[in-house]
Amino acid sequence: MISLRLSLLFTLIFTLIINQTYSKKDRKTYIVYMGDHPKGMDSTSLPSLHMTMAQKVLGSDFEAKAILHSYKKSFNGFVIKLTEEEAERMAEMDCVVSVFPNKKHQLHTTRSWDFIGVSKQIQRTSLESDIIVGVIDTGVWPESKSFSDEGFGPPPSKWKGSCHNFTCNNKIIGAKYINIEGDYGKDDIVSPRDAQGHGSHTASTIAGNLVKSASLEGFASGTARGGVPSARIAIYKACWLKIGCPEAETLAAFDEAIADGVDIISISTGFNNIEFFPYFQSAYDIGSFHAMKRGILTSNSANNLGPRFSSMTTYPPWILSVAASTIDRRFLTKVQLGNGVVFDGVSINTFDLKNKMFPLIYAGDVPNTAGGYNSSTSRFCIDHTVDKHLVKGKIVLCDKIVSPGDIGVLSGAAGILVGATDAKDGQTTYALPAAFISLRNFKLAHSYMISSRNSTATIFRSDEDNDSQTPFIVSFSSRGPNPITPNTLKPDVAAPGVNILAAWSPLYPISTFEGDKRAVHYNIESGTSMACPHAAAAAAYVKSFHPNWSPAMIKSALMTTATPMSPTLNPEAEFAYGAGQINPIKAVNPGLVYDISEADYVTFLCGEGYTDKMLRILTKDHSRCSKHAKQEAVYDLNLPSFALYVNVSSFSRVYHRTVTNVGSKTSSYKAKVVSPSLLDIQVKPNVLSFTSIGQKKSFSVIIEGSINADILSASLVWDDGTFHVRTPIVVYGDREVITWST
Structure with a gap:
């Protein structure tokens, strides 16, 4: 009996030990x-x-x-x-x-494509090699492995383009440069060759080949690739080191690209200031409208003037406006003070100070008085405002976020620490060791500097890290609403635009500082400029499956299949991210699409106040505006989104839409509305039944209610059990509209 009890006891103890060990x-x-x-x-x-x-x-x-x-x-x-x-x-x-x-992921340089579900193994069609993407930018560096034509056949027979002062291949099948007044800088290259890097970066993000072991000095090491690596590229250099991207050159680039026969246009440029113009008073509106008429969708960056509302500078409904979202890669840069305090900053710092400590100094204490500056300007480290002799060999504290070009004057400094209101946006590269730090840590460092005669600090080389909070829209990405047509939603979609590694021109340094001698073939960049080519590639991917789809159908597919984003992380909601983050895989089979013809846009323009005469000049036909069009045009434009601006406490508005069946031949879709309690949204009819592909069905959406917040977000989903066609709905009240230039 005793031995049985001992046996049971030992068994129990053994079981507990095993369970604990297993646990x-x-x-x-x-x-x-x-x-x-x-x-x-x-x-x-x-x-x-x-x-x-x-x-x-x-x-x-x-x-x-x-x-x-x-x-x-x-x-x-x-x-x-x-x-x-x-x-x-x-x-x-x-x-x-x-x-x-905490999943283990292999780092890829184009992690952005994996992040949105576009793996190397996704389904592709043979038609991808017939897709031609026109890139209006700074040119291209043809020697990059991203643009090798190994394995490529001759260009598609539809191609009408040519190469100017440039040797093309079967990957880069067209290359032109436009400088109308011949205004070149000393470092400009009079050819489509890229002297700046930006154009190579955007072009390779779209259609770059698979390149193994690409990295920025060891960062983001892996295989670089574009979204449609089998597609062809046509280059239109309209941007120059000396003069930037003039509208005349930009419009000429549109003109060339349309005539050459591109399928998609990607243009990651825009205005430097927040200015609003009626439609057809910018190269973007005009060029993209004529591209649309020829069946070409234009993808354009939303601009980097956020996070203010109405900070976008291009907003016609026929263009695809792209906001910049984050991916799950970020870079952290540790900073150590001489008193032992260590904290994380944000930057892409390739320099290694070997743990050496340097004197700490505040930019506001060392103004360039000889140049007529005082501490009120020098504290921001703006170009020429700091005495470069007094900061030499020191780590400089700067009061706010500065652009890379602003700190060239600090080239003699050992490094800089920038107090950032949103350090998450500081992931960029400088010509010297640098880190964006939180305002709290900035005050901590400044207090330490004041309290110690021999205050010192050092900045470590950056470490790659996984950002679990993604995706969100970065603060620099421009926001809606549309200042010209408040009852249309802008931006349209979001795409990865932060920490994107892609091809680069070795003629241009990593940073924008002229004295930076680091030459690389791949560089990490952030901006809506990086988001735009992601969306352009997604559009090209959809087009390779549906070559006869109109630009509006492709845009609709990208919007209605986009992944919804968090309004908690983005308080501007749809005015930050539009319909959400692009999902190219789902966009190939959207189920239903909202199509828009040129005639529909003409009717829309009637509602925007364009006269019969103006429209006839634009369309070269007998376009006329009806009374109904003038009153209801904006609400009846067949967009895959709904926006309603109200300046009264209660409201009621009717929208009309038509969807085209591109999913199952026989299908029945039921309307599902998700909305806040303040809104009453009705869909009539609430069931759409189809019996063939290409069949069209119309419906109405009635939005009623009251508003007690800046933005009310809702959505309409047409669901047949297989396809979920989601359309965002936004109701908003008065917002500050910025009308000045900077």
Whole structure:
């Protein structure tokens, strides 16, 4: 009896040991995301909060080292090892947004394509090699491996283009340059060859070949590739080092590209200032309208003038306007003060200071008085405002975000630390060691500098990191609403535009500083300029499956299949991200599309105040405006989005739309509306039944209600059980409209 009891006891102990051991072995690394910092709680207190949460979940198994890392600078969360059951319990806590495994990903230079689901193994058609993308930019560096024509056959027979002062191949099948007044700078190259890097970057993002072991000095090492690597590229150099991208050159580039027979146009340029013009008073409106008439969709960057509302500068409904979103790659740059304090900054710092400490100085204390500047300007480190002799060999504190070109005057400095209101947007490269740091850490560094006669600091080479908060729209990306036509939604979609590595011209340094001697063949860039070619490639991918689709159908497919984004991370909601982040795979089979003809746009322009005479000049036909068109045109334009501007407390508006069946031959779609309680949205009829491909069905959307917020977001989804055709709905009230130039 005694031996039986001992046996049972030993069995129980053994089982407990085995279970505990198994439990520990079964633990995996999880990320616990908790949104923004709790109100009233200092970020330094967050680790103790994380410890408390871990204790509640792990109980007696808790150890201090269980918390692997605390996120406390720009958002709230932590990394911890948990079993699946413990992760479920953690996710049930009120303060937790999500808990998810820390998946191991292989770093790719074009991580952006994997991030939105476009893997190397996705389905492609043989027609992809017949797709020609026209890139209006700074030219191209043809020697880049991204543009090799190995394995390519001759250009498609439809191609009418040529190459000017440039040797093309079967990848780059067209190359022209436009400088109407012959105004060249000393470093400009009088050919389509890229002297700046921007054009090579955008072109390779669209259609670059697969290039192994590409990186920026070791960062983002992997295989570079474009979204449609089998497609052809036609280059139109309209941008120059000396004169920028004049409208005349831009419009000429449109003219050439349309005539040459491109299928898609990508143009990552725009106005430098926030200015509003009626339609057809810019090269973008005109060029893209005529491209549309010839069946060519134009993808255009939304601009980098955000985050203000109405900061976009091109907004016609026939253009695809693209906002810049983040991917799950970011770069952190550690900063250490002489007193031992260490904190993370943001930048892409390729320099290594070998842990050497340098004197710390504040730019506001060393103005360039000989140049007539004082501390009120020098503290921002603006070009020529700082005494370069006094900052030589020192790390300089600058009061706010500066552009790369602003800090050329600090080339004698050991480095700079910039106080940033939104450090997440500081992921760029400088001509010297640099880091964007939070305002709190900036004050910390400044206080230390004041309190110590021999204050020092150092900046470490950047580390790559995974950003669990993605995707969100970066603050520099321009926002809607449309200032000219408030009842249309802009931007249309979002696409990756941060930390994108692609081909580069070795003639141009990594940074914009003239003295930077680092020559590279691949560079990491951020901007809506990088988002635009992603959307252009997605459009080209859809076109390769549906060569006869109109520009509006392709645009509709990209919008209605876009992945919804978080209004919590983007308080401007649809005015930040439009319909959401592009999903090229889904866009190939959208189920239904909203098509728009040239005649529909003409009717729309009637509603915008264009006279019969103006329209006849534009269309060269007998276009006339009806009374109904003038009153209702904007609400009846067949866009895959709904926007309603109201300046009254209650409202009622009717929209008319028509969808074309491109999904299943026989299908029945039911309308599903998601909306806030303040809105009453009705769809009539609420069921659309189709019996053939290409069949069209019309419906009405009635939006009624009241508004007590800046923006009310809703959506309409046509669902047949297979396809989910989502259309955003936005109702908004008065917003500040910016009308000045800077």
